Amino acid sequence: MDIAPIHCQEISKFYGELAAVEGVSLNVPAGRILTLIGPSGCGKTTVLRLVAGFERVDRGEIAIGDMNVAGPERHLPPEQRRIGMVFQDYAIFPHLSVAKNVGFGLNNRSSKKERDSRVESLLHFVGLETMGERMPHELSGGQQQRVALARALAPEPRALLLDEPFSNLDAALRSEVRAEVKELLQQSGTTTIFVTHDQEEALFFGDLVGVMRAGRIEQVGTPEEIYLQPRSRFVAAFMGQNDFIPGEVSSEGVETPLGRLVLPTRLEPGTMLEIASRPNQVALTLDEPHNGRIVSRQFLGFACLYGVALNDGSMVHSWQPHQFDLSVGMAIQARFRPGRWPPMFQNGRYVEEAYQ
Amino acid sequence: MRLKNEPYPRPAEVKGYVPTKKLASTKKLASTKKLASTKKLASTKKLASTKKLASTKKLASTDQAESSLGPGRWLRLIIGDWLAALAGRSHLLLVAMAGLVAGLILLVPLYLLLRSIGAGREAVATLLSPRTALVMGNTILLAVAVTIGATAVAVPLAWLTAATDLPGRRMWTVMVAMPLVLPSYVVAFIFISMLSPKGVMQQLLEPLVGLERLPSFYGFPGAFLVLTLITYPLIFLTVRGAIQRLDPALEEAARNLGLGPRQVFWRVTLPHLRPAILAGALLVMLYVLRDFGAVTTLQYNTFTRIIYNRYLSYRLDMAALFALVLVIMALIILYLEQRSRGRARYARLSSGCSRRREAARLGKWTAPALAFTGAITTLALGLPLAGLLYWVWRGWPGHQVGNDLGTIKNNLMSLSGLLEPAWYSITASTLAAVATILLALPIAILVVRRPGRMSWLLERLAYASYALPGIVVALAFVFFGIHILPSLYQTLPMMLAAYVILFIPLAIGALRATLGQMSPSLEEAGRSLGQQPLAVLRRITLPLIWPGLTAGALLIFLTAMKELPVTLILSPLGFNTLAEQVWTNIGEAFFARAALPALLLLVLSSIPLAWLTVRDTQS
Numbered sequence: 001m002d003i004a005p006i007h008c009q010e011i012s013k014f015y016g017e018l019a020a021v022e023g024v025s026l027n028v029p030a031g032r033i034l035t036l037i038g039p040s041g042c043g044k045t046t047v048l049r050l051v052a053g054f055e056r057v058d059r060g061e062i063a064i065g066d067m068n069v070a071g072p073e074r075h076l077p078p079e080q081r082r083i084g085m086v087f088q089d090y091a092i093f094p095h096l097s098v099a100k101n102v103g104f105g106l107n108n109r110s111s112k113k114e115r116d117s118r119v120e121s122l123l124h125f126v127g128l129e130t131m132g133e134r135m136p137h138e139l140s141g142g143q144q145q146r147v148a149l150a151r152a153l154a155p156e157p158r159a160l161l162l163d164e165p166f167s168n169l170d171a172a173l174r175s176e177v178r179a180e181v182k183e184l185l186q187q188s189g190t191t192t193i194f195v196t197h198d199q200e201e202a203l204f205f206g207d208l209v210g211v212m213r214a215g216r217i218e219q220v221g222t223p224e225e226i227y228l229q230p231r232s233r234f235v236a237a238f239m240g241q242n243d244f245i246p247g248e249v250s251s252e253g254v255e256t257p258l259g260r261l262v263l264p265t266r267l268e269p270g271t272m273l274e275i276a277s278r279p280n281q282v283a284l285t286l287d288e289p290h291n292g293r294i295v296s297r298q299f300l301g302f303a304c305l306y307g308v309a310l311n312d313g314s315m316v317h318s319w320q321p322h323q324f325d326l327s328v329g330m331a332i333q334a335r336f337r338p339g340r341w342p343p344m345f346q347n348g349r350y351v352e353e354a355y356q
Numbered sequence: 357m358r359l360k361n362e363p364y365p366r367p368a369e370v371k372g373y374v375p376t377k378k379l380a381s382t383k384k385l386a387s388t389k390k391l392a393s394t395k396k397l398a399s400t401k402k403l404a405s406t407k408k409l410a411s412t413k414k415l416a417s418t419d420q421a422e423s424s425l426g427p428g429r430w431l432r433l434i435i436g437d438w439l440a441a442l443a444g445r446s447h448l449l450l451v452a453m454a455g456l457v458a459g460l461i462l463l464v465p466l467y468l469l470l471r472s473i474g475a476g477r478e479a480v481a482t483l484l485s486p487r488t489a490l491v492m493g494n495t496i497l498l499a500v501a502v503t504i505g506a507t508a509v510a511v512p513l514a515w516l517t518a519a520t521d522l523p524g525r526r527m528w529t530v531m532v533a534m535p536l537v538l539p540s541y542v543v544a545f546i547f548i549s550m551l552s553p554k555g556v557m558q559q560l561l562e563p564l565v566g567l568e569r570l571p572s573f574y575g576f577p578g579a580f581l582v583l584t585l586i587t588y589p590l591i592f593l594t595v596r597g598a599i600q601r602l603d604p605a606l607e608e609a610a611r612n613l614g615l616g617p618r619q620v621f622w623r624v625t626l627p628h629l630r631p632a633i634l635a636g637a638l639l640v641m642l643y644v645l646r647d648f649g650a651v652t653t654l655q656y657n658t659f660t661r662i663i664y665n666r667y668l669s670y671r672l673d674m675a676a677l678f679a680l681v682l683v684i685m686a687l688i689i690l691y692l693e694q695r696s697r698g699r700a701r702y703a704r705l706s707s708g709c710s711r712r713r714e715a716a717r718l719g720k721w722t723a724p725a726l727a728f729t730g731a732i733t734t735l736a737l738g739l740p741l742a743g744l745l746y747w748v749w750r751g752w753p754g755h756q757v758g759n760d761l762g763t764i765k766n767n768l769m770s771l772s773g774l775l776e777p778a779w780y781s782i783t784a785s786t787l788a789a790v791a792t793i794l795l796a797l798p799i800a801i802l803v804v805r806r807p808g809r810m811s812w813l814l815e816r817l818a819y820a821s822y823a824l825p826g827i828v829v830a831l832a833f834v835f836f837g838i839h840i841l842p843s844l845y846q847t848l849p850m851m852l853a854a855y856v857i858l859f860i861p862l863a864i865g866a867l868r869a870t871l872g873q874m875s876p877s878l879e880e881a882g883r884s885l886g887q888q889p890l891a892v893l894r895r896i897t898l899p900l901i902w903p904g905l906t907a908g909a910l911l912i913f914l915t916a917m918k919e920l921p922v923t924l925i926l927s928p929l930g931f932n933t934l935a936e937q938v939w940t941n942i943g944e945a946f947f948a949r950a951a952l953p954a955l956l957l958l959v960l961s962s963i964p965l966a967w968l969t970v971r972d973t974q975s
Contacts, residue, residue: 105886151885
């Protein structure tokens, strides 16, 4: 097995005037999973297709291990890249049996016997060892998904690409298949780029997560970094439920509608900031003075989500346990919970100086 | 060192992929056992599905391609190589091939314009003459009357077979759609022989009611009746499809809002069917404008007959002039049809309708409904077939009817004399189907896989060629054959070129649909699994588009078998097809002699049709 890292160096792709991908650099270490996430039309699928070789790069270079597969003067056709791909619609060949689908990429191997044993071990690997003779239309969505994965892994690719592989499954099946596929990916140990528009999925799958916006990478980092230290307001807004409230730097810290954040800052007093607030970071009490009013209550099962209109006009949300039952219209006091400082932004960018 | 373009070296030995060894080894035995047993189970359980499995297996693997070479396989190999050539080279070859077809199509209007302009002053005078006005009036009258007649017949039939509990609905659906495959000149001559003033009907009626002669059947009444009976299936099929796609929830919503059944029909159902009716009606109009066989047989002066007569009297310039007017009329209809189709799509809210509609109960109306359906079927299908068999029987060798020796001799027709025409018909139609499909492929691929302004233009042009009646295409080729390529005049290649122009809209329609259904990611998956474009085409694209491709080819084959004007005018000397045999004998009123080749034509056309139906119902 030779698993290779994927390097994308400043790649760009234009459709006429429109830049679908612009200056994207990504490095996926060998054997790791990178999830690419962003709103639809942000260029994440185009990045995948550039790596796979279905589209030509206009600028930049792509290397798989030490092999340069795409550059301004170079375009290695997809069949020579040894990159497996799982398509959004699975693209299972409807005229071939499951076993033939899995064995499709093996036809130039030396003997039929070897091919058959490889197909068998892969069907076993994805738990479909009894389904080899079935036709694709006789399989459930989740099973088709696993055939697609087995087929992509069969020729021992140096890297694997998955294009929103769960978007065609219904919600119940999705969480089940998701866990299965993650385990299979980890077992196979293949370098993987995984495209999704579901933030939960991105955090669940990725050793690394890349957030894209309008053809560019906003941030690449571990799931924790992306979630807890978003580098831009966009990332904070896209990953998880964030409200944004104003903050003003004072001599003692940052003044916010949720109280003062006491932190050493290098910023000039009077600087205006935007502060991200997550529902789990907002504490509600009935103590005076009240600074807001409950405007909505949503029962979520594990907790209640309250919408709070603050007196300055901004809006935050807060999760509260069932024991603490509030009703719409009640005046309350909302405060940041002590602990991690919330991310702060100036003109949409993360302000590092705020924490110095 | 970075690698150049050669394939990436693969590891020599095949390793088990699974990192944990126990997975690969310990459970192997169990899994193979399981595999074998399920195989057995599947094969005994589902006969149909395994049959299909076997056939798809045969189709798919290239390893087996050489093992047996039926005609279908040869065709597949040829098409495979053709596709591979198209894919292996660049975009440019595709465009060049498509451009060639476009050029071929454009020759026709170019000729018409050149020739009409060449006629100069006389052209203007002819165009403005009362004679032209009369022909145009005739043509429009016939087109409008047939369209109204066909709509009046087809819409009730569509509703009865698709939305009610009419007994035998499935059978009626097939029977009612059948007349579409009958050649118009065959139906025309059968009706003439039956209904002419001293025809079979009169002979039957005379002893009963003493009727001495029936009113004349030639001219408008005959053309109207024959064309209505042949063309109503076009409306029937589109409207029936629309009824089946109609969401029953719409009608239920209307009932829920307080409308009675009759109001629902007029205010909800009918408005939803209007686009389909309109689309079908315009197809009927186009058919009437293009028709040559029926109007010529029935001696009704529409444009096609006049064009043919001018051609016979060597007034090619006048023929071209009339042809130009006809093409312009057809283009207008085609444009309207196109627009109505756009609207038809608009009228549907969701593509899939989740529930089957409940069949309306006919109750006491069952008997009248059956009588209506039965009457139409008898008239459109039963009568022509019965008449055909009657004349075959009359003309059968050894059979003697009447005492006029000349008639008997002329009516005799030996089966062996038909072998050669049958062979010519099959050859020409097969070649036409193959050539048209091969030339349509580049355009279809461009349109589906590389949409853009150019492929849009190509598709429009190919579609517009549907407005070129066979007689007009034939005329243009006569001109170019005589003046530019005399060595090709009245040769098989030239006739095939004319066929290609006539049939390319059919081929592109079929290929476009089948290619469009195939997700491009299937081809990409093949590439990402290490297959060359050529292998991807052979192993994925071709097997998947094969059903649509063969269906399109068969449709062309059927149409080519009964095609008349191009065959008449452009066929090589001595190349007498069945259609020509029928035509010549009709012209001389040797009905018994025309009947046997006509029957053979129908039988030969129905064999591939039957094969296609059987194949599609199996899968």
